[in-house]
Amino acid sequence: MESPIVQAASRARAASRSVATLSTERKDALLLDLSARIERSRDAILEANARDIHAATIAGLPAPKLARLRLTPESVTQLGASLRSVAALPDPVGQVTRELVVQSGMIVRRVRTPLGVVCMIYEARPGVTIDAFALCFKAGNACILKGGKEARSSNESLASIARETLVAHSIDPAALTVISDITKPDLEELLQQDQFIDLVIPRGGVELIRYVARTSRIPTIQHYQGVNHAFVDASANPEMALKICATGKTSAPATCNALECVLVHRDIAPAFVPALIKAYLDAGVEVRADASARSYCDGLEGRVTSARDTDFGHEFLDLIIALRVVDSMDAAIAHIHQHGSHHTEAIITSDASNAAEFTQRVQASCVLVNASTRMNDGFQLGLGAEIGISTSKIHAYGPMGLEELTTTRFVVQGDGQTR
């Protein structure tokens, strides 16, 4: 007798075979219908969410986690809108990415094909349940979604609407499996089902990601933290640099593309550092500066913290910024090699050759010249939507959109070639 975990994974594999061959029209029709059904079910969804919020409040969930758990009438409307936008994206499945006639006369095509079954493990953010299903489904995959247990009622409400919609469209409802709560042994068993699951995407804390990478026998794409730097080169436009550094921290400090450390070239430091520190302090940002940066504090010394070594290479996810003055771009790059997390790195410069050298030498999923690290985002980079930002170099590096939820295979037309 198979365990419920093995049964669920095996059903997802079977469903993935039929989802893989659905036409674009049928997939889009399902997504549009699901959008309408979610909007019609808004009250029931909000009621389920209220139960989760109630239980989480009693359990003492911290405020930022409560905020991510909460659905509002607007966020439900937004879910419907994002389903419509996924329906409007081009279908990657079947796209021919390369075609050539080889010497033997065979026509060799590389064709985008679904991954199969994608398993995502994430926090208590009910909106992700629908977004992740929509992207996996449009890319021709079945998915197994394990959201945070605090979102149990919300996720079950959303999942039951999605599965009803699948049934109404005569599509195997095992295309979506939502797991609200799971014991540790069951999770371990799930992560061993490499014959049924093709990819695991853990999103969340470093501990969770490390646990999954260690435990899983299935390929894993890791969405690690962003220890993101901005290097303000000697030739930087100071107004532009100020705006990029300030908003990089303040516009959404808890996101993975937020700025965590500013490196300032010493030639621009005397004028730039005081202005930057003032901007941060005015915005309520704690500044942790090295000795050299503090020497330019301009009467604000008492309001600036001395940076400790551990403040560099740290993801604060809060209104805290590390600040260092460096002697050269070389020193900035060496700092990033040592402390960066391969997520997002930026240079602000007016010197094209420095921009070219920085983008060539710095290792990160996204390297920006004269733009905020906050622009490393699937929508901002033109992918249309994203399921997260990968810091794995394998398969997907940077925001993962629809294409990254597919692979390519070779489809060959011959006329009797042998060897």
Place this chain on the structure above:
Amino acid sequence: MESPIVQAASRARAASRSVATLSTERKDALLLDLSARIERSRDAILEANARDIHAATIAGLPAPKLARLRLTPESVTQLGASLRSVAALPDPVGQVTRELVVQSGMIVRRVRTPLGVVCMIYEARPGVTIDAFALCFKAGNACILKGGKEARSSNESLASIARETLVAHSIDPAALTVISDITKPDLEELLQQDQFIDLVIPRGGVELIRYVARTSRIPTIQHYQGVNHAFVDASANPEMALKICATGKTSAPATCNALECVLVHRDIAPAFVPALIKAYLDAGVEVRADASARSYCDGLEGRVTSARDTDFGHEFLDLIIALRVVDSMDAAIAHIHQHGSHHTEAIITSDASNAAEFTQRVQASCVLVNASTRMNDGFQLGLGAEIGISTSKIHAYGPMGLEELTTTRFVVQGDGQTR
């Protein structure tokens, strides 16, 4: 004090940063010089190989393994030639795979970039040591190569020539680390160095691959076995089908793209099966046929084995073929879903709509119409060279060439964009 394993991995990471930024000219110059040096050192290489062969013969290594271990004057010349052909391939690093101007005005480019440090674990095949280094290096990566311990002298001889060449070209010789022998605890430690190693490619037996996938914290691309099928459709051209099925087994029975099972549509079976069985028997191939296929044996019953269930889904890697008659293409696809290994699958048919349906529904890294499974090979598919055939769907699916040894990252040019 760091262990030798950690030191080696850390030096490879440092070397990878400089290899990543080498110009195409410098990389190609190194490969051409290495080609010349290997040809000049042929006697020394053959002498080292003779020591390995001598030790392996005494140790009783089986004949097929001895054959893979042996170098000949011709195979050393071939090594030189393959280095020149890698030098002639286009450099993937820096290629812009997509470029668009997004709404905010940023220019967003996806740029091919090296993976970093690639670790390959493979059998006692000394030629692979040079081929793998050449491909990794051309793609801008450092590599750690752990070949079978029986090839110790050969690998050390080849590695020392390669490292001398690196030094002569002022390139960090840690771009190539060759490990001849390693204890199990050391291998485990190596597979934990995810801060220094970006990708592990195990090639070899299923046991090795499973061990690495289970043990490694580093992303792994798996080159599993090929349980490859050919489906002979009712409309197949019988001569073409006969040639594809016969040579698919006989031309190189121990390779991963060899044919292991033939599925014949019942409408063509009465004429085709006897001819196929005769061709196999004439070529010394043992035929393991199901009851239906045996009913068409045409007086050859005594020379045909009754297939057991375990003969289907089995990789024989030998002059043995499984044979089954199926009622329909649906049944053939169901057989492949159940028994295939996502490696290589072929259909022989004159019906374009059956070809389209088969290629759409069958899951494999390479699906061929009217061509031999043996054509699933980097050279035959136009990649120029390959480091192996991946059956992982993640990152690379099918033959892995130079491009598959890179990833893409986002390089963004802005003019002050923030959010």
